[in-house]
Amino acid sequence: MEIRVSGTDRLFKWLIYALLTIAALLVLFPLFYVLSVSFSTEKEYLTRGFYIIPKTFTLDGYGYLMAHSGFRSAYTNSVVISVVGTFINIVLTTLMAYGISKSWLRGRGLFNFLVFFTMLFNGGMIPTYLVVNALHLLDSYWAIWLSTAIAGFNVIVMRSFFQSIPVELEESAKIDGCGEWRLLWRIIVPLSMPAIATFTLFYLVNNWNTYFNAILYLNDNHLMPLQVFLRQMLIEDDPSITNASNLTFRYTPAAKMSAIILTALPLLIIFPFMQKYFNKGVMLGSVKG
Template sequence: MTVDKSWASRLADVAIYLTLSLSALVCIIPFLYIVAGSFATPQELAERGFILFPTQFTLDTYEYVLSTATIPAGLLTSVKLTVVGTAVNLLMTALMAYPLARRDLAGRGWIMYMVVFAMLFNGGMIPTYIVVKEAGLLNSMWSLILPGAISAFNMIVMKNFFQQLPEGLEESAKIDGCNDLSILFRIVVPLSMPVIATLALFYGVGHWNSYFSAILYMNDAEQWPVQVWLRQIVILSVGGFSESTESLESVPPPAETIKMAVIVVSTVPMLLVYPFLQKYFAKGALLGSVKG
């Protein structure tokens, strides 16, 4: 059975679609400009200024950015950091969120108070550096993972999601002889894939884009993630990018095209991962945030 809409309702639908379309264009066009500019020749970029589709494609900028051995090594380091760091984050977050989701936990209110306090306040950069140094984590990948192993906000989202699961499932599992860890990993986690996938995306993007912590804690340049190397390329692009062990003989592309190529290189890997998690993203973010 179809219901005829009034003219006012139809006009409202048109206005909504136009607003959403304009908002999408505002978000998409700048990125299309960055991608097109990274493939355009310097002459075309200088003449046309704003382009969405270059007439002459060139890969010179990408060859320049990816021509050194440090970039592939940095990409491998970033992949390792993202995979290992995200796994640690999800494990630690789940281990903390599950007991806090149980209303019979003694001292639950005080623990949540401290979690919220830690979400709003922290010790600062220098105390954190001293803690990392005294723990012997400098020049180690763990210095980029362990200090932020649990995000207070993400933990609260996961806790709220766990609270919405039927309590009868846990009671049945206990009758069958399962302990708390078995209930968490055999029942709760499989039923919580939407929120786990959502937080995996949050944590993964954070690790992939991280560069400041690596600058603070990693003195060995060979262990730098790709974001640090890309940052170095952008900083040194005016005078030409060179390394202590090798240098580029060709004339470097203009700094503007180098910046565009760097943005594309650092963004595309996460864009390739997102479609696999997209179906869980909206559901997990919504269900994990509607109840406390």
């Protein structure tokens, strides 16, 4: 059966394409400019003005950063914080969401209320710092990992996803001798990959962009993540902050832009591999059957 498309529908479709194309260009344009400057010389940046394609192609900015021990250390710190932190986040979130999704759990209503309560109220910065200090976690990555271990919203959404899995599937697995742990890791987790992948990406982005918690709980410069290093680049090159008489511009525009590209690169690489799960995961709870 042939479906006829009216002229109004075609016009609307092309209008949507045009708007999406404009939106994509607005998003990609700054990225192209940053990428272009990262491959340029300082002289071209200062004399040529605005441009997209550099006349002189150079990797000096990237080479300078790769030789910079502070940048390498900060990059390694961010990788450690992100990988370990995301693992802790997703494991604890999955376990908690699975537990409170079960009707047989005693005190389930109280646990659900406590999770929801944390979305509305929290102790605040100073009380949290005092708790971290009392636990002797300052100058330790555990201060960052444990203070942001679980997000209440993610727990509630994942709980709803677990509740949507047919009870008959779990009952048949238990009849075959499957215990709770085996049921969770062998059956529930594989079926929940869209939700887990979505929240893994959320947690990963949050851990990779860690800045405030790092400067709050970490005093050792050797432990600082990449975002703090990028801020330090701006401070060292800003004459209004540093002593203008002793100011030395250590970071060229190419080095700064190269730092931005290298900072965004891991997430740009990871997202395409998780996109098929992410597209399903963002629709969690949008349809009630």
